[in-house]
Amino acid sequence: MKPQLLVLHGLTEGHRAQLAQTLDLIYAPTPAERAAAVAEHGARVQIVLTIGATGLTAAEMDAMPQLSLVCALGAGYENIDVAHAQQRGVVVATGAGTNEDCVADHAMGLLLAAVRGIVHHDRLTRDGVWRDVLPLPPNVSGRRLGLLGLGGIGRKIARRAEGFDIEIGYHNRSPRRDVAYRYFDQLRDLAEWADFLVVATPGGPATRHLVNAEVLQALGPRGTLVNIARGSVVDTAALAAALREGRLGAAGLDVYESEPRPPAELIGLPNVVLTPHVAGWSPEAVQRSVDQFVANVEGHLAGRGPVAPV
Known part of the structure; x- marks a missing residue:
């Protein structure tokens, strides 16, 4: 039986x-x-x-x-x-x-799309807007990426980022002895150092709203947040306010606190790329x-x- x-x-x-x-x-x-x-x-x-x-x-x-x-x-x-x-x-x-490879691929896709404004530029191009009237999108290569979580997925993301000549830093509960990446014992310090902050830590009560207004403020107006972990890790209201007020440059999100409903606070913002929790799906x-x-x-x-x- x-x-x-x-x-x-x-x-x-x-x-x-x-x-x-x-x-x-x-x-x-x-x-x-x-x-x-x-x-x-x-x-x-x-x-x-x-x-x-x-x-x-x-x-x-x-x-x-x-x-x-x-x-x-x-x-x-x-x-x-x-x-x-x-x-x-x-x-x-x-x-x-x-699904580590799939999630890491998607994280890099969100990072590229958010930093380079790919989705926004696609929409403008379809409306007949040409590059001469647009601000120049910054490079992804040669910059600093901070990882919140350096487990299996975080390490895959780091390996991909190295291919873009990106410097890697990370925040974990404790430093890893098997990597040479720079360790930060405070998330705020990592965010202040980084150009990009990628969330790759488990969800649950212990990590709820780890990425809060203070962390976003440290990441700054040229910073980009990517979340492929769990929506609960990021304070959505604080993120929306930082993006609207120009205190954060851009965000690429595959997960939200409101799932499966889209994050209403972020829908109308041109500097946000959203996907429906598909990073691990292929x-x-x-x-x-x-x-x-x-x-x-x-x-x-x-x-x-x-x-x-x-």
Whole structure:
């Protein structure tokens, strides 16, 4: 008999078919379907597949007495109640590492688009505006990039930035011994040093509004903020005010506090580039994530443990 899997995030038919080869799949990607599935099938669910933003609550876990494994499809797991899972003896695992290249690519794309004004210039060009009446957009190359977080994704971004002859600095909870990048023990000091600040740190209460008005002020009117991590890390109201008042140069955001609704405070600003939380999404990255979920399940059921435990 196949183990019972509850899926709480959207998957393609092909990926659902891949999982159905070894698992009895209940597919509930919407809130209404999720509530109904937990109520109807919770008693026999053994494995849950979710994402960090969707998560899994303590109450939902308690409605699943046979639950033994919860997996996040991506690297984030901020809304999975890990402490309660551990109390229950439920293993939590992730898709860490599967979409790092994709996210790093997107971060550089947002940085280039924001600094060079690519989206704004595209719109002006379609309206017949020529370059003679436009201010010159600055270089990206040869400048300073500060990374808030130097985990797997942060390091991939740094490697790409090095290709643009960009100097790298970073802020972590503690310095890394395996890199030569400049370490800043205070985020404000990093922002003051940097031309560009890229947010690549996990979400959750510990990092909420780390990028606040003070940090944005330190980044300054020629600075650019890029966020491909979690919307909660950036104070949206402070960011909107800094951009409107010319105290920050530009921003490129893939994530927002208002998700899935767009950030209303930023919509009308020409110096902002917005994408709908797709930095980690590509056919290649999603396939790697699904494959790693399968590996997590296989390791867990075989007694070896998942390949990417929390």
